[in-house]
Amino acid sequence: MLSRNQIKYIQSLHQKKYRQQHGAFLVEGAKSVQEVFQSDFQIEMLVATEAFYKENTRLTDRQRTPVEIASVADLERIGTLESNNAALAVVRTKENLPLLAGPDEIALILDDIRDPGNLGTILRIADWYGVRKILCSETTADVYNPKVISASKGSFTRVNWWYGDVAQFLSQLGDGVAVYGAFLNGEDVHTLPFGTSGYLVMGNESNGIGPAVEPFVIKRVTIPSYGGAESLNVGIATAVLLDNWRRTGNLT
Amino acid sequence: MLSRNQIKYIQSLHQKKYRQQHGAFLVEGAKSVQEVFQSDFQIEMLVATEAFYKENTRLTDRQRTPVEIASVADLERIGTLESNNAALAVVRTKENLPLLAGPDEIALILDDIRDPGNLGTILRIADWYGVRKILCSETTADVYNPKVISASKGSFTRVNWWYGDVAQFLSQLGDGVAVYGAFLNGEDVHTLPFGTSGYLVMGNESNGIGPAVEPFVIKRVTIPSYGGAESLNVGIATAVLLDNWRRTGNLT
Numbered sequence: 001m002l003s004r005n006q007i008k009y010i011q012s013l014h015q016k017k018y019r020q021q022h023g024a025f026l027v028e029g030a031k032s033v034q035e036v037f038q039s040d041f042q043i044e045m046l047v048a049t050e051a052f053y054k055e056n057t058r059l060t061d062r063q064r065t066p067v068e069i070a071s072v073a074d075l076e077r078i079g080t081l082e083s084n085n086a087a088l089a090v091v092r093t094k095e096n097l098p099l100l101a102g103p104d105e106i107a108l109i110l111d112d113i114r115d116p117g118n119l120g121t122i123l124r125i126a127d128w129y130g131v132r133k134i135l136c137s138e139t140t141a142d143v144y145n146p147k148v149i150s151a152s153k154g155s156f157t158r159v160n161w162w163y164g165d166v167a168q169f170l171s172q173l174g175d176g177v178a179v180y181g182a183f184l185n186g187e188d189v190h191t192l193p194f195g196t197s198g199y200l201v202m203g204n205e206s207n208g209i210g211p212a213v214e215p216f217v218i219k220r221v222t223i224p225s226y227g228g229a230e231s232l233n234v235g236i237a238t239a240v241l242l243d244n245w246r247r248t249g250n251l252t
Numbered sequence: 253m254l255s256r257n258q259i260k261y262i263q264s265l266h267q268k269k270y271r272q273q274h275g276a277f278l279v280e281g282a283k284s285v286q287e288v289f290q291s292d293f294q295i296e297m298l299v300a301t302e303a304f305y306k307e308n309t310r311l312t313d314r315q316r317t318p319v320e321i322a323s324v325a326d327l328e329r330i331g332t333l334e335s336n337n338a339a340l341a342v343v344r345t346k347e348n349l350p351l352l353a354g355p356d357e358i359a360l361i362l363d364d365i366r367d368p369g370n371l372g373t374i375l376r377i378a379d380w381y382g383v384r385k386i387l388c389s390e391t392t393a394d395v396y397n398p399k400v401i402s403a404s405k406g407s408f409t410r411v412n413w414w415y416g417d418v419a420q421f422l423s424q425l426g427d428g429v430a431v432y433g434a435f436l437n438g439e440d441v442h443t444l445p446f447g448t449s450g451y452l453v454m455g456n457e458s459n460g461i462g463p464a465v466e467p468f469v470i471k472r473v474t475i476p477s478y479g480g481a482e483s484l485n486v487g488i489a490t491a492v493l494l495d496n497w498r499r500t501g502n503l504t
Contacts (some may be wrong), residue, residue, distance in 0.1 A: 125488060130478030158480040190499045226382030226498060228410040232491065236377060239488045240495045246478060247442045247496075 002047065002068050002078070010047070010078045010090060016142045023093050025144035028079045030086035034059060035154030041091050047075065048087035056087075065089075080146040093144055098169075099133040099162045101177075104196050106245060107133040109166050111213045112204040113234060116141045120151020121235035122202070127155035129242040134161045135169060135199075137213075170199075170216035179218045181209050182237055186220030189241060194248040202238050254299065254320050254330070262299070262330045262342060268394045275345050277396035280331045282338035286311060287406035293343045299327065300339035308339075317341075332398040345396055350421075351385040351414045353429075356448050358497060359385040361418050361431075363465045364456040365486060368393045372403020373487035374454070379407035381494040386413045387421060387451075389465075422451075422468035431470045433461050434489055438472030441493060446500040454490050 002010075010026065012018035019025050024044055027036045030052060036043065037059045046053075046060055046067045053060065053069060060067065075084045101107035108131055113119050119141045126134060141148060143161050152159075170179060178198030201217055203209030209217065223232065223240050232240070254262075262278065264270035271277050276296055279288045282304060288295065289308070295317045298305075302321050305312065312319065327336045353359035360383055365371050371393045378386060393400060395413050404411075422431060430450030453469055455461030461469065475484065475492050484492070 121485065121488070124481050125484065127479045127481040128475075128477050128484055132479075153481065153483075155481050223380075223495065224498070225380050227379045227384075229376050229379040229405065229407050231405075232377065232380055233373065233487075235485075236373070236488060236491045239484065240491055243475065243492045243495065244499075246476070247499075 002070060002074065006045075006068070007078055010088070013090065014080055014146065016145065019093065019142070019144050024090050025093055025149065026079060026146050027089040027091050027149055028075075028081045028084050028087075028146060029150065032149060032154050033087040033089050035157045036089055036091055037063065039157035041094070041157065044090040044092060046087060046089050047078065049075070049085060052086040081150065096163055097160075098164070099135055099160060101133060101197055101199055105133070106131050106197065106242070107135060107199050108238070109170070109199050109201040109213075110134060110136045110140045111166055111201055111209050112137050112139045112207075113202065114139070114141055115205060116145045116147035117151050118205065118233070118235050119143060119145075120148040120153075122238050123148070123152035123159050124155040125235060125239045125242065127152075127158050129239075129246055131242065132158070132160055134159055135166055136161055136163045137166045138163055166201075167212040167216065170213065173199075173216075179216055180221050180241075181214070181217030181219070182241060183208065183217075183220040183222060184231070186222040188224050189221050189244040190224055192219070192221060192244075192248075194245045200238075200241060200245070202234055205234055254322060254326065258297075258320070259330055262340070265342065266332055266398065268397065271345065271394070271396050276342050277345055277401065278331060278398050279341040279343050279401055280327075280333045280336050280339075280398060281402065284401060284406050285339040285341050287409045288341055288343055289315065291409035293346070293409065296342040296344060298339060298341050299330065301327070301337060304338040333402065346412075348415055349412075350416070351387055351412060353385060353449060353451055357385070358383050358449065358494070359387060359451050360490070361387045361422070361451050361453040361465075362392045363389050363418055363453055363461050364391045364459075365454065366391070366393055367457060368397045368399035369403050370457065370485070370487050371395060371397075372400040372405075374490050375400070375404035375411050376407040377487060377491045377494065379404075379410050381491075381498055383494065384410070384412055386411055387418055388413055388415045389418045390415055418453075419464040419468065422465065425451075425468075431468055432473050432493075433466070433469030433471070434493060435460060435469075435472040435474060436483070438474040440476050441473050441496040442476055444471070444473060444496075444500075446497045452490075452493060452497070454486055457486055
């Protein structure tokens with residue numbers, strides 16, 4: 001049974017302040033918990049229903065993780081999901097290490113993406129398109145927010161991220177590095193020849209790429225519109241741009 | 253001031269049953285209300301803050317719509333949005349008329365899309381890509397659900413829809429009509445030559461296209477994956493498929 005202190009600790013991780021203080025975050029629901037046990041994340045504690053634990057013992061015991069058996073009601077009380085009939089894991093956050101796009105690699109730069117749901121969706125999209133590195137501005141939503149983790153559908157285990165001053169990062173790149181940025185008035189991505197490596201910058205939900213980052217964008221790109229909608233959601237736009245990038249890469 | 257009966261009537265429209273009974277639905281927030289006043293929808297009543305009404309009188313008075321001035325607190329109490337400092341309109345639903353894709357036209361078919369947020373996003377994406385007709389299975393979320401209207405960001409005014417038996421609809425199409433469907437094991441959309449007209453079927457969030465509709469799909473299409481994510485959200489997939497369709501159409 002969970003102690004009062006354990007409950008308090010787990011509930012504190014709903015908040016960014018305590019996630020940073022303790023260096024830990026929550027992973028909730030059957031699929032996400034299974035994925036995190038198959039990843040290189042270090043797991044502090046597993047809280048699971050008896051049924052989930054029995055079905056997944058082989059997976060969860062590999063890391064010799066301390067396990068607490070709990071009811072569905074307990075899981076929902078200590079966690080953030082409306083319904084969770086499986087498990088919750090307390091997982092160690094990773095070190096904030098700088099990331100550079102390698103040759104033949106695409107990395108994403110997120111400039112002030114505020115909505116956790118959008119960020120989670122972008123992790124999932126990045127994972128689908130084989131993007132392994134995401135550089136986030138300090139103002140971008142916290143990737144360890146339970147909503148981000150949940151929306152990523154397990155993809156948080158296969159994508160790496162770094163938080164920092166993305167304008168400064170971009171200012172230190174060499175001249176030959178391709179930096180694409182999503183704008184409403186750029187080149188048509190259906191005809192633009194994307195290179196095979198570099199960075200794609202996506203901006204804030206309302207205001208797009210900010211003035212500090214904009215000067216470092218070498219190529220402004222736009223998804224052509226055929227109708228009346230003023231814009232696309234930033235997750236949707238990220239997917240369409242990465243799809244065009246991959247599609248062009250395929251053709252060369 | 254709103255009467256008790258008006259409040260009761262407006263609040264009843266949160267529910268599908270009463271929207272169907274009264275043939276009316278709610279449009280909330282500044283942008284959506286402005287868009288609906290510029291559309292061919294018939295508007296029963298406008299409830300607005302004094303500031304919104306003053307700024308938009310020219311727009312709202314064209315239809316000679318009855319107007320009630322209300323406070324922000326009132327708007328939030330009668331509507332569904334957490335915050336609404338502008339307006340709410342009660343709008344007449346449209347007749348459920350059958351839709352056929354014309355020559356050089358793409359129409360969407362939604363087979364059991366359950367989530368209102370996804371449906372709203374799909375309306376916005378359809379609008380972006382110039383898709384004007386959406387055929388929905390009876391089990392697809394109600395397009396008049398306030399969450400759908402809100403997520404569509406005004407695009408509900410530029411897209412038409414029909415609800416009915418989509419399998420039966422498809423069974424009555426001629427032999428030469430292109431019916432594409434999104435599956436996880438179809439042809440790669442990066443190399444597939446899309447035609448310039450026809451239907452694109454998108455299936456349920458968890459189970460994809462159902463067994464009643466599947467036999468009528470002539471070409472199974474798939475977005476190629478380059479990473480570890482098992483799937484893409486149905487809204488994201490719709491955008492990427494329509495983008496590929498438009499891109500191919502551009503090239504021919």
